[in-house]
Amino acid sequence: MNVLVVVRLVPDLVEPLVVTPQEDNLDWEETALVLNESDDHALEEALLLKEKYQARVTVVAFDFGEIDQVLYMAAAKGVDRIIKISWPHREPPNSLEIAETLAQLVPTLKVELVVMGCQSPTEFLGMAAPQLAAALDWSYVGVVRGLEASEHPEAWKAYKEYPGAVLAEMEVQLPAVVGILTASQPPRYVPVSRIRAAAQQTRFEMVEGPRELKEPSAAIRRVYLTPATAHATMLRGSEEEVARQLVEILLEKGILK
Amino acid sequence: MSGELASGSSSRVAEFYRMLFEPPEGSTAWACMQCGLCTSSCPLGDAMEYPPRRIIAEAWSGTLERVIRSPSVWMCVGCYTCSLRCPRQIDLTDTVCPAVRDYALQEGIQPPPELRAAFQNLYLYGNVFGQSPRKRLEWTRGLEVTVRDLSKSPEPVEVLWLVGCYPSYHPRNQVVARNMARILTALGIRWGILGKEERALGDCDRLFGEEGLFEMLVENNRRLFERFQFEKIVLLDPHAFRALEKFYPRFGAVFPAEHYTTFLASRLQQLRPWLVKPIKARVTYHDNCCVGRRCRCFDAPRALLAAIPGLELVEMERNREHALCCGGGGGGMWLDAFITQHGGRRLSDVRIQHALKTGAEILAVSCPFELSRFENAVKVAGAEDRLKVRDILELLAESMGLNEGGGP
Numbered sequence: 001m002n003v004l005v006v007v008r009l010v011p012d013l014v015e016p017l018v019v020t021p022q023e024d025n026l027d028w029e030e031t032a033l034v035l036n037e038s039d040d041h042a043l044e045e046a047l048l049l050k051e052k053y054q055a056r057v058t059v060v061a062f063d064f065g066e067i068d069q070v071l072y073m074a075a076a077k078g079v080d081r082i083i084k085i086s087w088p089h090r091e092p093p094n095s096l097e098i099a100e101t102l103a104q105l106v107p108t109l110k111v112e113l114v115v116m117g118c119q120s121p122t123e124f125l126g127m128a129a130p131q132l133a134a135a136l137d138w139s140y141v142g143v144v145r146g147l148e149a150s151e152h153p154e155a156w157k158a159y160k161e162y163p164g165a166v167l168a169e170m171e172v173q174l175p176a177v178v179g180i181l182t183a184s185q186p187p188r189y190v191p192v193s194r195i196r197a198a199a200q201q202t203r204f205e206m207v208e209g210p211r212e213l214k215e216p217s218a219a220i221r222r223v224y225l226t227p228a229t230a231h232a233t234m235l236r237g238s239e240e241e242v243a244r245q246l247v248e249i250l251l252e253k254g255i256l257k
Numbered sequence: 258m259s260g261e262l263a264s265g266s267s268s269r270v271a272e273f274y275r276m277l278f279e280p281p282e283g284s285t286a287w288a289c290m291q292c293g294l295c296t297s298s299c300p301l302g303d304a305m306e307y308p309p310r311r312i313i314a315e316a317w318s319g320t321l322e323r324v325i326r327s328p329s330v331w332m333c334v335g336c337y338t339c340s341l342r343c344p345r346q347i348d349l350t351d352t353v354c355p356a357v358r359d360y361a362l363q364e365g366i367q368p369p370p371e372l373r374a375a376f377q378n379l380y381l382y383g384n385v386f387g388q389s390p391r392k393r394l395e396w397t398r399g400l401e402v403t404v405r406d407l408s409k410s411p412e413p414v415e416v417l418w419l420v421g422c423y424p425s426y427h428p429r430n431q432v433v434a435r436n437m438a439r440i441l442t443a444l445g446i447r448w449g450i451l452g453k454e455e456r457a458l459g460d461c462d463r464l465f466g467e468e469g470l471f472e473m474l475v476e477n478n479r480r481l482f483e484r485f486q487f488e489k490i491v492l493l494d495p496h497a498f499r500a501l502e503k504f505y506p507r508f509g510a511v512f513p514a515e516h517y518t519t520f521l522a523s524r525l526q527q528l529r530p531w532l533v534k535p536i537k538a539r540v541t542y543h544d545n546c547c548v549g550r551r552c553r554c555f556d557a558p559r560a561l562l563a564a565i566p567g568l569e570l571v572e573m574e575r576n577r578e579h580a581l582c583c584g585g586g587g588g589g590m591w592l593d594a595f596i597t598q599h600g601g602r603r604l605s606d607v608r609i610q611h612a613l614k615t616g617a618e619i620l621a622v623s624c625p626f627e628l629s630r631f632e633n634a635v636k637v638a639g640a641e642d643r644l645k646v647r648d649i650l651e652l653l654a655e656s657m658g659l660n661e662g663g664g665p
Contacts, residue, residue, distance in 0.1 A: 014382060014388065014389045015389045015391065016389075032389075186370065188367060189362075189367055189368060191362040191363060191469050192376075192380055192467060192470040192472075192473055193363070193468055194469065195469070196469055196473065
């Protein structure tokens with residue numbers, strides 16, 4: 001079993017988001033990036049498949065931002081192969097660009113299963129994984145929280161949650177793309193010493209990505225931060241002052257008479 | 258006993274034995290005579306499946322595999338009591354526990370989730386809170402004294418003050434940071450901070466076996482400090498002070514450092530004329546483990562408190578080198594639930610009973626972890642009306658008429 005994991009960087013909301021002066025995109029040079037959370041889970045699920053079923057795990061990422069750090073972390077966790085796709089553009093790839101680029105690459109890798117986060121903050125409606133499945137004409141199941149071997153050799157069991165505490169066990173015909181929501185266990189911690197060692201020992205395979213991008217069929221009209229319509233009022237001062245302010249507010253609202 | 262390894266089958270085991278039996282300084286664990294003093298004096302020793310004595314015995318026997326799978330690996334709170342009591346002067350806190358934890362991590366044993374998050378935050382953001390480094394200066398908001406942010410305009414200073422993660426981000430500790438700024442300014446000291454470039458020093462992470470993370474922080478901090486001109490580094494966090502004083506030099510990062518208690522106590526003559534406003538209260542002081550037991554500095558904090566007019570200093574039954582740990586050191590700050598679950602108690606809850614017994618109205622502390630730990634413990638004890646927890650800096654600032662709002 002050969003598994004491909006797609007990992008992406010997304011804006012890190014620990015830092016404030018910065019919009020370009022033209023209000024047409026995020027200012028990507030000013031935007032701190034972090035590994036997409038559900039991609040982290042996809043990587044963990046792939047590593048579990050490696051441990052349980054001796055799957056061979058390849059990680060692929062677009063060369064945007066400080067992706068190398070994420071790839072060294074993946075190497076330290078024990079993936080078998082790392083591929084980096086060149087991406088000389090000012091913005092990270094959108095879901096369609098991810099799907100189209102990977103649809104060219106995947107058939108050359110002899111993988112039967114692609115796992116990636118079922119959503120990321122930078123894509124609309126979590127489309128990257130289903131778009132990739134469509135481009136490859138492979139099976140797709142999304143919002144999955146665990147994978148297991150099936151009794152049928154050409155299939156895998158995927159577990160998916162539905163509203164009302166309903167858990168579905170699905171059989172996915174291979175080859176397939178699976179959108180992971182959470183892994184069967186939390187992403188593992190790998191000591192920094194091993195990441196640093198991986199940084200010295202790991203060589204990435206480079207694959208050329210698209211140099212020219214297609215004109216998008218839909219243009220972004222405006223990107224802006226959601227305006228705050230109301231603010232919480234922080235009561236400051238000593239305990240007595242805060243208590244007095246609280247009473248005043250309760251009186252003003254008519255809660256106290 | 259010879260220095261031959263009990264098991265040398267893997268390089269990780271060999272590294273463990275190197276850390277344990279070939280420490281850069283101090284006595285080797287080969288010297289252990291299995292007297293058990295370490296275990297009997299450990300505040301959580303009774304709850305550990307593998308207390309320090311047994312870890313050494315298992316290391317001799319080459320049976321570490323079962324040790325690293327036990328919760329007791331993560332229960333040491335770095336209080337240094339075992340190191341102090343060891344008749345063979347084996348530095349158990351600084352060698353045994355970090356070595357076992359490092360080995361466990363290298364073997365793929367997962368640390369408890371809350372610790373994992375703290376490590377991850379440090380790796381990504383340089384602070385345990387997972388906050389933006391850009392927010393490091395938020396504690397200065399509204400501060401009426403000038404703050405020299407050396408990251409923006411480097412200039413020679415007398416004191417490079419490493420504010421620390423808790424005083425930078427934690428609201429209760431931000432009050433303490435502001436008081437430190439006021440006191441340094443009042444004393445006419447030329448001081449500066451590193452602003453958004455400051456990062457954690459990483460002592461707790463080293464004690465928790467994340468040697469790689471510690472080394473990364475040391476390398477970054479050394480490069481950072483070398484860019485600035487200062488006479489001395491002053492710190493509020495005793496753990497960070499300890500790291501800078503003892504472990505940074507191992508990496509060639511030698512910087513003169515002082516905890517704020519010794520720094521201010523050495524300027525007591527200069528400070529004394531400022532201490533005019535009486536604080537009429539019974540105060541007991543909790544010796545933090547790093548400045549106290551580890552660095553054997555017990556008098557400086559007491560001298561500062563004794564200089565405040567009206568203040569009556571009373572001692573807890575266990576004080577100075579015998580003080581009970583608050584439970585927050587060595588990474589315990591992020592493992593409260595885990596340690597309480599496996600240890601059956603929270604050390605800060607036990608310690609607060611010692612403070613209450615003295616009849617003190619104020620528990621004075623000098624470590625950023627202790628404010629929140631003891632304030633929670635006071636609430637757990639239902640003693641909010643009897644005992645307040647205050648950093649020594651808050652008491653000094655109040656007596657100097659510099660504290661926020663000017664009142665107590």
